[in-house]
Amino acid sequence: MLLNKPHPLEVKVLTRRYEYPQKEAIGVDEYVAKEGYEALKKALDMTPEAIIDEVKKSSLRGRGGAGFPTGLKWSFVDRKSPKPKYIVVNADEGEPGTCKDRIILEHEGHRLIEGCLIAGRAIGSNRGWIYIRGEYRTQIEAMDRAIAEAYARGYLGDNVMGSGWAFHLSTHTGAGSYECGEESALLESLEGKRGNPRLKPPFPATSGAFQCPTIVNNVETYSAVPDIILKGGDWYAALGTPKNGGTRLVCLSGHLVTPGVYEVPLGIPLMTIINEIGGGVWKGRKLKAVIPGGSSSPVLRPEECDIPADYDSLAKAGSMLGSGATMVLDETTDMVKLMARIMKFYAHESCGWCIPCREGTAWLAKILARLDEGAGTKKDIDMVDELAQGMMGRTFCALGDAAAMPAMSFVKKFRGEFEAKIANAKVYMPAPQTQPLVVL
Numbered sequence: 001m002l003l004n005k006p007h008p009l010e011v012k013v014l015t016r017r018y019e020y021p022q023k024e025a026i027g028v029d030e031y032v033a034k035e036g037y038e039a040l041k042k043a044l045d046m047t048p049e050a051i052i053d054e055v056k057k058s059s060l061r062g063r064g065g066a067g068f069p070t071g072l073k074w075s076f077v078d079r080k081s082p083k084p085k086y087i088v089v090n091a092d093e094g095e096p097g098t099c100k101d102r103i104i105l106e107h108e109g110h111r112l113i114e115g116c117l118i119a120g121r122a123i124g125s126n127r128g129w130i131y132i133r134g135e136y137r138t139q140i141e142a143m144d145r146a147i148a149e150a151y152a153r154g155y156l157g158d159n160v161m162g163s164g165w166a167f168h169l170s171t172h173t174g175a176g177s178y179e180c181g182e183e184s185a186l187l188e189s190l191e192g193k194r195g196n197p198r199l200k201p202p203f204p205a206t207s208g209a210f211q212c213p214t215i216v217n218n219v220e221t222y223s224a225v226p227d228i229i230l231k232g233g234d235w236y237a238a239l240g241t242p243k244n245g246g247t248r249l250v251c252l253s254g255h256l257v258t259p260g261v262y263e264v265p266l267g268i269p270l271m272t273i274i275n276e277i278g279g280g281v282w283k284g285r286k287l288k289a290v291i292p293g294g295s296s297s298p299v300l301r302p303e304e305c306d307i308p309a310d311y312d313s314l315a316k317a318g319s320m321l322g323s324g325a326t327m328v329l330d331e332t333t334d335m336v337k338l339m340a341r342i343m344k345f346y347a348h349e350s351c352g353w354c355i356p357c358r359e360g361t362a363w364l365a366k367i368l369a370r371l372d373e374g375a376g377t378k379k380d381i382d383m384v385d386e387l388a389q390g391m392m393g394r395t396f397c398a399l400g401d402a403a404a405m406p407a408m409s410f411v412k413k414f415r416g417e418f419e420a421k422i423a424n425a426k427v428y429m430p431a432p433q434t435q436p437l438v439v440l
């Protein structure tokens with residue numbers, strides 16, 4: 001996958017080494033020639049506390065979805081624990097609309113490796129895994145090549161850059177499950193078990209992989225670390241807004257003139273991303289709605305989009321920056337059909353471990369499909385909201401919330417469209433039976 005043609009409003013940190021078009025992966029020679037592994041060298045002379053302090057100063061927040069402060073997460077690991085400590089990279093990239101981590105995995109694996117090494121040094125770890133979704137064959141192969149190069153040059157191995165410190169890293173392939181992107185389910189899967197989420201607390205920093213202290217971060221999060229160490233946490237923080245440091249990759253999709261993956265500073269106006277970088281709504285049509293941070297994030301109406309694109313501003317607007325997948329919907333979008341399709345995904349991907357999620361997503365999918373077919377009632381619209389509210393905060397992991405939040409927001413903000421589906425319904429003809437009726 002290629003990164004888009006650079007836009008003047010982009011601020012390039014993660015993608016600063018990329019040429020356009022960047023067809024090949026950046027190999028170890030090119031990486032080293034362009035300041036690669038300089039941050040690691042610097043980190044090897046720093047104390048773990050100093051590394052964590054720098055990351056805290058940078059206001060780097062998790063790029064996987066929840067936006068948790070990265071330095072704070074690292075500080076939760078008890079470095080004095082006699083247990084091994086582990087580094088885990090979440091490269092599952094399952095959130096619909098998200099296609100940013102694959103750019104890094106495919107084109108600049110050494111950046112990610114360097115980020116993992118620095119994180120490993122900060123928490124006193126000697127072992128890491130990159131858990132990559134199974135569908136990412138090209139990216140898995142690219143990452144394996146980068147890891148082999150790093151071993152050959154002594155950046156990975158028993159004696160990292162002659163420091164006497166050992167750090168080993170390998171890829172681990174998932175098998176196509178959205179749930180395995182949830183960090184505790186990911187750890188179960190990494191351990192060779194079915195990817196069901198774990199009860200939290202304890203959080204992975206206390207008890208993660210193989211019940212040992214573990215840091216789980218997104219690909220993009222680790223990849224931001226080398227520049228933070230090289231140029232300083234304050235420098236990185238200043239690129240964004242207070243408590244929302246740095247830049248992030250946004251995945252623009254939907255009804256735009258120039259969709260694609262771009263790197264923007266945190267706090268850039270959301271409408272600038274849409275109108276300038278994304279080229280505005282295509283075909284001269286009007287904007288109907290924006291899903292700002294992956295399909296789990298509550299939908300925004302156009303009048304709600306005049307806000308900075310950072311974690312806090314989007315939370316204040318009742319939505320989320322999430323995984324940075326911004327989906328733009330034009331005036332022709334059938335919001336009921338879209339919501340029904342989104343819920344079909346969640347119902348399919350629910351692991352079934354807990355009842356509110358397993359039953360909730362399945363029923364929501366059925367009711368939304370019924371509404372979309374024009375066979376629903378006004379009571380069904382209320383039921384979508386009621387069911388979704390009943391799921392919020394009552395599931396083992398956040399997949400339940402991820403399904404419930406968009407459902408509630410679609411009904412709240414586009415109720416008229418749901419009602420119109422009922423009012424405009426022709427005489428309802430049930431869909432043809434796909435399974436034979438059982439005759440007793």
Ligand SMILES: Cc1cc2nc3c(=O)[nH]c(=O)nc-3n(C[C@H](O)[C@H](O)[C@H](O)COP(=O)(O)O)c2cc1C
Binds near residue numbers: 061093095179216398
């Ligand atoms: C159902 C579900 C799926 C998730 N999928 C991903 C994913 O594909 N990639 C990711 O980085 N985080 C994903 N997350 C978030 C992770 O649980 C976790 O918060 C993240 O890896 C932490 O890294 P960060 O702090 O760097 O964001 C998912 C969460 C849930 C509830």
